[in-house]
Amino acid sequence: MNDTVASQELLAAADQHLVDGVLARQPRALAKAITLVESTRRDHQARAEQVLAALLPHTGKAIRVGISGSPGAGKSTFIEALGLHLIERGHRLAVLAVDPSSTLSGGSILGDKTRMEKLSTDANAFIRPSPSGGSLGGVAEKTREAMLVCEAAGFDVIIVETVGVGQSETTVAGMVDAFVLLQLPNAGDDLQAIKKGIVELADLVVINKADIDPKAAEFARHHFEGALALLRSASPGWRPPVLTVSAQTGRGIEAFWGEIERYRKAMSESGGLEAKRKRQAVDWMWTLIDGELRNRFRHHPQVKHDLEQVSRAVTAGSMTPAAAAHRLLGYLQDKD
Numbered sequence: 001m002n003d004t005v006a007s008q009e010l011l012a013a014a015d016q017h018l019v020d021g022v023l024a025r026q027p028r029a030l031a032k033a034i035t036l037v038e039s040t041r042r043d044h045q046a047r048a049e050q051v052l053a054a055l056l057p058h059t060g061k062a063i064r065v066g067i068s069g070s071p072g073a074g075k076s077t078f079i080e081a082l083g084l085h086l087i088e089r090g091h092r093l094a095v096l097a098v099d100p101s102s103t104l105s106g107g108s109i110l111g112d113k114t115r116m117e118k119l120s121t122d123a124n125a126f127i128r129p130s131p132s133g134g135s136l137g138g139v140a141e142k143t144r145e146a147m148l149v150c151e152a153a154g155f156d157v158i159i160v161e162t163v164g165v166g167q168s169e170t171t172v173a174g175m176v177d178a179f180v181l182l183q184l185p186n187a188g189d190d191l192q193a194i195k196k197g198i199v200e201l202a203d204l205v206v207i208n209k210a211d212i213d214p215k216a217a218e219f220a221r222h223h224f225e226g227a228l229a230l231l232r233s234a235s236p237g238w239r240p241p242v243l244t245v246s247a248q249t250g251r252g253i254e255a256f257w258g259e260i261e262r263y264r265k266a267m268s269e270s271g272g273l274e275a276k277r278k279r280q281a282v283d284w285m286w287t288l289i290d291g292e293l294r295n296r297f298r299h300h301p302q303v304k305h306d307l308e309q310v311s312r313a314v315t316a317g318s319m320t321p322a323a324a325a326h327r328l329l330g331y332l333q334d335k336d
């Protein structure tokens, strides 16, 4: 903890003010702190690190829930219904998004103002669209840090929303306590999830839009239960339940939260939750180390100078990939 104390001593007055504002739950300070955390500027990143270090002792108390599903599955309708239900029960809720495609499409899954209309105007909710960090790693890194800022600002429920693209589900599952897969009651949707191995990540599966065709929803529920029974559960000691809900009518929302609370209790009592968070923190450290090493490698002057020539030699077969990697990596040992 000495490092934290040292960081706090280094905190500039303006940043100390920001930290105090976040801890006092001021919306402006919260938004500013997250903007700082999301910035790609080197000087901002250094400040963000100090701010996060100062906030860190005030984090960790929230329940972190990941919600994933294909576009149209009903994520925003579901989160709005759930959020309003939770606020009514005295919770404070932050909704963050991980959407690496937002950089390409120019919009984010939470960018559309019409989504979560009631929730977005509620003082006890905070909704943040996906940062445009470029790579999934960049987006996820910022979302993870934004999550910590929200926890320090007293939000006791954090929802991380993601769409079913690429690796984003695995990344989100790696930063939350409970990972929820939202599905439609049709075979196409569930087959895809099973094929892509997403079901394996789920601590809970929710079949949405059960109001449209209750029979089909029940069929899908059985189907998923069968599929899950064959898999090793994502969280040891926990058998992922499958629920049917209607985000539109609100049916099943209360039961859903009951399952999340049951999960949290079971996992806390078994020590599984603490173990999971510790594992996630170390994994995250390695992700950051890997990313930074890759970054340094790509920006190393000698690597930049030789990369094309060495790649050509590998393509031509005059150099083995191993020899090429050895030579280029060797530059990193030289002094920059």
Ligand code: GDP
Pocket: 069, 070, 071, 072, 073, 074, 075, 076, 077, 078, 208, 209, 210, 211, 212, 245, 246, 247, 248, 249
């Ligand atoms: P997202 O892309 O996953 O965020 O999905 P949306 O929440 O935007 O929902 C897509 C469409 O499905 C919208 O037109 C919603 O009104 C509708 N929808 C969402 N949940 C339900 C539900 O439980 N029942 C019905 N009938 N429609 C729903």
